[in-house]
Amino acid sequence: MSGNNNFPHILTASSTLLGLCFVVLTSMHVTNSREASLIDEFTAGAIIMFMASSILSYLSMRSLKEATSKYEKIADVVFLTGLIFLFVTTMLIAFNVIK
Numbered sequence: 001m002s003g004n005n006n007f008p009h010i011l012t013a014s015s016t017l018l019g020l021c022f023v024v025l026t027s028m029h030v031t032n033s034r035e036a037s038l039i040d041e042f043t044a045g046a047i048i049m050f051m052a053s054s055i056l057s058y059l060s061m062r063s064l065k066e067a068t069s070k071y072e073k074i075a076d077v078v079f080l081t082g083l084i085f086l087f088v089t090t091m092l093i094a095f096n097v098i099k
Helices: 007-030 037-062 065-094
Strands: none
Touching: 007 037, 007 065, 037 065
């Protein structure tokens, strides 16, 4: 995986999705959606995952060759976990699970 140099792609995508999660979380608070606790929790989980993925991708770029592959693999898994959290949040909003 270290030969592919995926860390710049993970860094840009995770930082963009981190901003999107902040917009979702802020909009839920601005509209005073008190029933949206599940959406808040999944969005907060996605924020944590995308922030961790961004940090790990940055460390992957800045580290020595030996540690680059390790950071990149962890960042990849954490990024995928964040995508799953964001997907669940989107489905909760789209199908009006929370009213």
